[in-house]
Amino acid sequence: MAHPVVELDRVGKIYYNGDVETPVLFDISFAIVPGEFVAIVGGSGSGKTTLLNLMGLLDRPTAGVIRVENQEVSQLDELKRARARRDRLGFIFQFHYLLPEFTVLENALMPCRMRGREFEKSQEPRMRELLKAVGLEDKLKVRPPQLSGGQQQRVAVVRSLANEPAVVFADEPTGNLDSKSGRLVFDLMKRLSRESGTAFVMVTHDDNFALEADRVIRIRDGRLVGASVGAPSGAIDAAIAR
Amino acid sequence: MLSYFIRSVAFRHLRYSVGQSLLTIGVVGISVLLIIYLRTIIGGTQNRITQNTTGAIPHITVEPPERTPVGAWQLTNLGIDPDTLYVGEVVNLPKAREVIEDWRLWLPSLDAVDPGVATVSPVVTGQAFMNRGSRRQSVRVTGVLPERHNGIVEIEKNLDAGRFIGMVSGDVVLGQKLAKDFGLKLRDKVRLVGPEGLTLNFSVAGIYTTGFGQVDDGQVFVTLRDGQSLLELGGSISSFGLKLTDLYDAENVARRMAPSLPFKVQSWVVQNPNLFRTLDAQGQTRDLILIMTTIASGFGIGSILVMVVTSKYREIGILKAMGATPGEIQSIFVLEGLLLAFVGCLVGVPLGVLLLKGLAAIRSVGPDGRVDAPFLIEIDPMLLLGASLVAMATGVVASYFPARRAGKVDPMQVIRGS
Numbered sequence: 145m146a147h148p149v150v151e152l153d154r155v156g157k158i159y160y161n162g163d164v165e166t167p168v169l170f171d172i173s174f175a176i177v178p179g180e181f182v183a184i185v186g187g188s189g190s191g192k193t194t195l196l197n198l199m200g201l202l203d204r205p206t207a208g209v210i211r212v213e214n215q216e217v218s219q220l221d222e223l224k225r226a227r228a229r230r231d232r233l234g235f236i237f238q239f240h241y242l243l244p245e246f247t248v249l250e251n252a253l254m255p256c257r258m259r260g261r262e263f264e265k266s267q268e269p270r271m272r273e274l275l276k277a278v279g280l281e282d283k284l285k286v287r288p289p290q291l292s293g294g295q296q297q298r299v300a301v302v303r304s305l306a307n308e309p310a311v312v313f314a315d316e317p318t319g320n321l322d323s324k325s326g327r328l329v330f331d332l333m334k335r336l337s338r339e340s341g342t343a344f345v346m347v348t349h350d351d352n353f354a355l356e357a358d359r360v361i362r363i364r365d366g367r368l369v370g371a372s373v374g375a376p377s378g379a380i381d382a383a384i385a386r
Numbered sequence: 387m388l389s390y391f392i393r394s395v396a397f398r399h400l401r402y403s404v405g406q407s408l409l410t411i412g413v414v415g416i417s418v419l420l421i422i423y424l425r426t427i428i429g430g431t432q433n434r435i436t437q438n439t440t441g442a443i444p445h446i447t448v449e450p451p452e453r454t455p456v457g458a459w460q461l462t463n464l465g466i467d468p469d470t471l472y473v474g475e476v477v478n479l480p481k482a483r484e485v486i487e488d489w490r491l492w493l494p495s496l497d498a499v500d501p502g503v504a505t506v507s508p509v510v511t512g513q514a515f516m517n518r519g520s521r522r523q524s525v526r527v528t529g530v531l532p533e534r535h536n537g538i539v540e541i542e543k544n545l546d547a548g549r550f551i552g553m554v555s556g557d558v559v560l561g562q563k564l565a566k567d568f569g570l571k572l573r574d575k576v577r578l579v580g581p582e583g584l585t586l587n588f589s590v591a592g593i594y595t596t597g598f599g600q601v602d603d604g605q606v607f608v609t610l611r612d613g614q615s616l617l618e619l620g621g622s623i624s625s626f627g628l629k630l631t632d633l634y635d636a637e638n639v640a641r642r643m644a645p646s647l648p649f650k651v652q653s654w655v656v657q658n659p660n661l662f663r664t665l666d667a668q669g670q671t672r673d674l675i676l677i678m679t680t681i682a683s684g685f686g687i688g689s690i691l692v693m694v695v696t697s698k699y700r701e702i703g704i705l706k707a708m709g710a711t712p713g714e715i716q717s718i719f720v721l722e723g724l725l726l727a728f729v730g731c732l733v734g735v736p737l738g739v740l741l742l743k744g745l746a747a748i749r750s751v752g753p754d755g756r757v758d759a760p761f762l763i764e765i766d767p768m769l770l771l772g773a774s775l776v777a778m779a780t781g782v783v784a785s786y787f788p789a790r791r792a793g794k795v796d797p798m799q800v801i802r803g804s
Contacts, residue, residue, distance in 0.1 A: 193801070202707060202798050223711055230709020237801050241704035245398035255708050261390040303708075315801055 148175035149213055149310040149343050150199050156207035157194055157366075168194050169366045172208070176311060179341040181334055183348055183357035191366040192347045193315055199345060200233055200313040201225040213310050230258050234304030234312035234342070236333070238319040240296040242288035248299050249275065249284040255306040267306060274302045278332055294325030301332055311343040318350065326350070388721060392714055395705075396721040399694060407726060410690045414730020414777050415737065417683035421676055421773040422738030427745070428672040430762035432665050436633065439661055440654050442539050442598035444507070444627030445636040446643070447657070448496065449650045450484040485622035486649065496626055499646070502639045505537030505629040510613040512624070515579040516606065518568050525564070526605045527578060529613015538627045539601055541594050548572045548592030555609050557591035561602035565593045578606070580616040588612075680780055683730075687723050688784035695719060695792045702792050703800025712793035719792050723785020724778060731774040738773075739765060 157169040169191045176182055186192045197203040198210060201217055202225075210218045217228055229235075234255070242251045250257070252271045256264040275284060278298045288296055297317060304312045314333065318326030330353050337344045346357065354360050362369045400407045457474050466472075486492065489508050496506045510529035515522055528535075532553045536542045541550040541559065550559050558576060570576060574590045588608065596602055614620065626649075630636055636653035644651040655662050695702070702715055746763040 197798055197801070200707070202801070223713075226706070226709050226711045228709075229707065233709075235704075235707050237704070237707075239700070241700045241800070243395075243398075243701050243705075245395075245402035254705070257394065258389075258391045258709055258714075264390075 147177075147214060148211070149178050150345070151175040151211040151214075152199070152208065153211075154208040155195075155198060155205045155210060155218075157191075157198060157203070158206045167366065169198070169205075169363075172363075172368050174361060174368065176343050176345060178310070178343055179337065180343045181337050181358045182343070182345045182361060183354040183359070184345065184361045184363060185348060185351070185354045186363035190363045192363050195363060196313050196315055196345065196347050199311075200235060201229050230255060231307060232310045234307065234309035236297075236300050236304045236312060236314040236317040238316040240288075240293075240300040242296055242299055242303075244288055247285050247287055248280060248291070251288060251299055252302045253306055254303060259307065271302065271306060274305060274336070275299070277336075278302055292325070294321055294328055297321060297325070297329050298332060301329060301336065305336060305340060305342060308340075309342060311345060312337075314344060314346040316347055316349065318348070318353065326353075330356070388717060389714070391710070392717045392721060396718045396725065399698070399718070400722055400725060403694065406690050406694065407729075410687055410726040411730045411733055413683050413686035414727050414781065415733035417679045417686075417780075418731050418734025418773050418777045419738040419741065420679045421776065422735065422769060423741060424672055424675060424679075425769055425773075426742050426763055426765065427761060428668060430764065432668060433764075434762045435661070436665065438598070439658060440633050442596065442601045443654060443657075444538050445630040445633050445654050446503075446628040446640050447652050448486075448626035448628065448643075448647065449624075449652070450486050451648060451650050453484065485619055485624060486626070487620075487622045489623045489626070492626070492647075496628070496647075499643050500639050502630045502632060502635055503628050504631050505534060507531065507534040507538045507627045507629075508610060508623045508625075509535070509627050510610060510617055510619055510622075510624045512581055512613075512617040512619075514581065514616060516564075516568070517577040517579060518570070518575075521568055523564075523567070524604075525560075525578075527580075527608060527613055527616060528605060529608050529610045529617070531610050532607070535607070535627070538629050539596060539598070541592070541596065541601075541607065544594045544596045546593045546595055548590070550592045550594070550607070553591050553607070553609055555612055556587070556589055557609065558588035559592035559594065559607040560590065561605065562593055562595045563603045564606070565590070578608075578616055580618060582618050584616060584618060586612065586616050680776060683777065684780040684784040686784075687726055687781050688788060690726075691719055691723055691785050691788040692791075694722070695788045698792070699795060700800050702795045703797045706795060707797035707801065715795070716789040716793035719789030720782055720785045723781040723789070725781075726785075727778045727781025730781075731777050734777070735770050735774060739770070 152175070153173050155169060155172045156167070159166040159168060172195065184192050184195060194203070198205050201212070201220070205218050208218070209216060212228065212232060217225065220228065243254065246254070249268070249271065252275055253264050253267060256267040272284065275281060278301065280295060280298060283291060283295065288299065291299070301317070304314070317333065318329050321329060333344055333346070334356065336342070346353070348354055455477060457472065493506060493508060497503070507530060512527055514525055514527045516525045532551045536551055546562055548559065553559055558578070560570070565571070568576065570590050570593070572590055572593065576588050576590060577585055578588060579585045594602070608616065610623070614622070630639055633654070637655045640651045640653040640656075706712070706715060742763050742765055745761045746759060748760060749757050750760050752758050
């Protein structure tokens with residue numbers, strides 16, 4: 145059995161605003177294994193994005209334990225969580241937010257740049273290959289404002305893989321794209337996940353995309369209401385929701 | 387300390403926002419230029435006023451102590467009977483009679499009294515009448531050792547004719563205006579009548595123009611011995627004049643000297659309180675303008691960086707989500723402030739120097755007919771360095787607050803698109 149890359153054990157989250165407590169997530173437990181492509185679905189305000197933020201170490205749970213690659217990360221301080229995000233996690237957001245001052249290649253390499261010039265140099269050939277694989281080989285020196293929305297999101301997808309992360313978290317990555325570009329980006333994520341063996345966790349509203357995931361995690365009112373196997377890729381094993 | 391990531395993002399931000407960057411650089415450049423210009427011009431003017439005032443006077447004067455007359459009955463060691471009524475009169479000695487008798491003994495110790503003392507000149511001064519033919523005018527006679535006194539007022543350098551340092555007994559050296567009034571040329575004879583009526587004949591040995599009114603008009607120099615004879619002071623002198631290496635240190639040197647001497651020690655600062663107050667007020671005004679300018683440039687840098695941080699809010703959030711620490715984000719913007727200030731200095735310093743050199747080259751004719759530079763300009767490298775350091779420190783301080791704001795951007799808010 146493969147070790148889970150991310151593991152949640154009875155995770156809960158309550159937001160505090162003065163004396164007002166707003167519970168958002170309750171008792172969430174599941175695990176994600178390497179290479180797995182997971183879709184998180186649920187209605188608006190169900191807690192999907194909060195769950196993604198907790199797994200992505202952007203926020204801290206108020207209950208339970210989160211492990212990334214077997215390391216307890218729930219209560220790390222801000223600096224350590226930032227380092228863990230930089231070294232082991234990848235992110236794709238609804239809005240690509242590429243840096244307009246940098247070229248496509250430099251944007252894709254930005255997470256590597258944070259780790260130093262040498263590391264960036266070492267990763268450059270791989271990133272060139274990845275950008276070529278997503279059809280942007282002639283856009284390497286172009287700045288983001290000169291690209292279409294779909295092209296920019298493809299750069300963001302490649303960027304999420306720059307530091308060879310254990311897992312990539314994608315928050316509605318197709319939400320801001322037309323259906324054709326959205327399909328392209330989704331297929332691209334699936335392909336890169338398969339080829340690189342990187343786990344992807346995607347929050348989506350689109351049931352069509354969710355059905356194509358290896359597994360769908362459904363959230364309703366902050367609770368896990370079920371996990372189902374989508375199109376099996378062979379990567380899923382017994383580490384499914386407990 | 388500043389990683390490749392921090393440096394590259396900061397540089398790119400500045401390069402990409404050329405308009406904003408140039409605007410800030412311009413603000414910093416102008417403030418640096420103003421600091422250099424104001425300090426040099428006002429400093430130069432102050433120096434000129436001070437030199438004009440102190441050029442003809444000693445920086446420190448050592449005079450006989452002020453004697454407060456006391457009644458004999460106040461002297462307890464005379465065995466005064468407390469039950470006896472004493473009657474008497476307290477009489478102040480005339481100031482002119484207060485002299486330093488043993489000046490030759492004091493001269494070596496005054497020469498070595500303080501490392502700040504450059505020249506010590508024993509002087510006798512008093513009023514006399516100058517007679518030639520039917521013309522008669524009251525003049526101030528100054529008896530000096532010429533070699534020493536030339537260190538107090540530079541007569542030798544300003545001679546129109548004749549000599550000063552080589553002056554011998556029977557010589558008189560006087561200003562051009564006085565010479566003109568009396569129609570005197572070199573080697574002409576003139577008669578001086580002392581306060582007690584003693585008359586001595588002198589020969590004009592030198593005629594000068596120093597530019598100092600009080601020296602050029604109404605003052606004549608004779609040798610110390612002739613001065614003592616004319617004023618009937620015997621072997622005594624009226625005072626010692628001291629010139630210092632740093633005239634602005636005069637009050638400190640005077641305070642250091644005073645306790646070890648049985649004389650009244652006064653600096654030019656005390657003797658010219660109004661001038662000193664005026665210069666002080668001028669200096670404070672200048673400093674106020676400089677502080678305001680520095681603050682304005684700080685606000686310039688700060689406000690532009692606030693705009694940059696606001697416009698980069700999403701990029702900052704995404705960088706933080708990808709693992710940039712608050713410290714790294716903060717460093718990016720502080721570095722931007724520092725770079726803007728640094729480039730501002732690179733612009734402001736040469737412009738300031740150029741402006742000052744241009745002003746220094748100007749020549750105009752003064753009211754005395756002399757062609758002179760209206761601005762006394764000395765470009766001080768330490769000022770250039772100081773102005774640059776002030777500007778860069780301002781850049782760092784001004785960028786700190788927007789940078790801190792950037793460091794606190796919450797990536798989750800950015801992700802939600804809010």
